[in-house]
Amino acid sequence: MIKNRILWILWLVCMAGAAVITGTWLFAAVLLLTVLILIFSAGSVVLSGKKAVIKLHLPKASERMECFHGKMYLENQSAWPVFGGAGVLRWENLFTGEKGEIPLSFSLGGKEKQVIEFEAGSNWCGCIRFCFSDWKCQDFFRVFSLKRKADTCAYTVVMPERQKGELSLFTREGFDMESFRYSGSRPGDDPGETYDIREYRSGDSIRQIHWKLSGKLDDIMIREKSFPVDDTVLILAEAFQADRDPQRAETVAEVFSAVLQSFMEKKISCQAGVYDHSTGKFRLEKIRTEEDRENILYRFLRYGSDAKTPVTVREYLKDPGIQNFANYVYITGDPQDKEAELLAAKGEVTIVGCGTGGRDSGGEQVLWKYGSQNPKDSQKQHMENNCPVSCWKLH
Template structure:
């Protein structure tokens, strides 16, 4: 637009000087016509404001490193022509946070649709959100410009690459995967299992009195109930960003490992859960996986998980809210240094961290 205005100014200056020198009627008419044309372009740009819309044609999914193509369709709802159209597109991988901006140019006559092709290629799996940030509409000469703020977006899935994973599980768990274990370190509220014996205290339920021991020792003793621990696996995916040390591709690599482990457990007929902290909704999420269909249904959501800078991890949030409903095994998928997080779960389950760049052959004990 700046270039067009400079050229128009030079042209107008030339006509004025030529008219002053020659006093030619033809040059005078050309100068007046130029001024009228500029006024026409100005009013045209005003009239075209909010008269042009656009929408996408986006492929549903793609493979990693695959060049895929889509379309952005412009629709001019006015009878007047839209001289120049420029859309600013933002491509964002929600999982990794990677962003790329490109511009698409087009033209559209009155009451006409026109389309422009775009392409994208991603080296990482994830949900690619394609959005139009703004649309610039100018007159035919490019002298005047109107800007439309838009909120148009669509999503394309870049499928994860399945890793070769062999999950080994101890015999005590494979025989009865859905049975219940009890913590040996912490009491609970399940009267069906005794955690320990202690002296009676005021307020204790009489139902918990251990009559045989009380009769033998001559004092009242009560049974402390056990804490049930599910004999199942929790795959927890970390979405908090505590430091800036990790690479953008780390989240994609971890997601591929998580989905591969989940798929392997499903093939073995082992029910498990996938957990994460949704940074957008600010809440913990848990999904039970007992079949390949369950896993397929949530893959889109998993690939759309956004990472956010926080002062606490999602696993710490889980430890606070689900402390009374522990799992037998926790696999923690994180790009961050787990520090002493394992100590939070040492009393109740086996805990293992899965990090980027590490082998995914996992032994559950």
């Protein structure tokens, strides 16, 4: 556009100089006509694009490192044409921080509708937000321009690669199966299982006295009943990272998926929880089928990616409901994340730290191979596709 303006200015200067030097009306008439054309062009820019409606459409989900197709629908509700429209379609992976731009240009006749197709893709899983917030309306000669607002956004979710876990957490033996039925951190009122044996305290019910053991020990002993749990494990994953790192984020999503898959295949009763930023509500879902796994993973990436602070545990604790869990699995990619400590009062907590380094907790560490295991894909990304994962129980 700057080049066009310079050329038109030079043309005006030449015509004005020629009219003065030669004194002929021809150059003066050409100069006047040029000025009138420029005035008309400026007026056309003011009138065009006022009633342009722009909408974006993206697929609900797509695969990592594969192109997906999006569409931008344009409609000029005015009879005045849009001679030239130009803007930038900006996108951002809310989960990893990856960003990019796609320049677009178009023209619309009066009352015309048009569809512009574009291709995009991401090297990482997550929720990809596309925004076309403003664009420039230009005249036919590309001399004048005026900004127009669009404010349209669309989202698509890039699902993570499916991986097999190598942590003992993913095995049925990784948990005490008896604790799946009864809480190990709090007494209850179920006489079917004993939570603890202790000495008598003032106020204890006579019905709780363990008569046989009291006779052997020559002291009054109390048998505390167990607290039954409805489901064995609650799995929580936190999308927030103070310093967003795509490798850690990718690993968090894959580990979350792998835990759900492993528990489902081994028929370990579990639920998963996700905080939905769009509604401000915490959602709990039973994981029984492949569809359940995909749905909760989609919700985690789509509605949990836009976190400004770690919120998953806190939102769950605000209203945990009447559901009782004996074990909690907390998956995070933030090295400074201490949210799991808030769960300690409710049950046994297992923390899975993705890319957070080892901790002096006697836990387990593996090198997680994230993403596609095709060597060609790794070469395209110019990086080693592995991330350290630590797993330990909170004491």
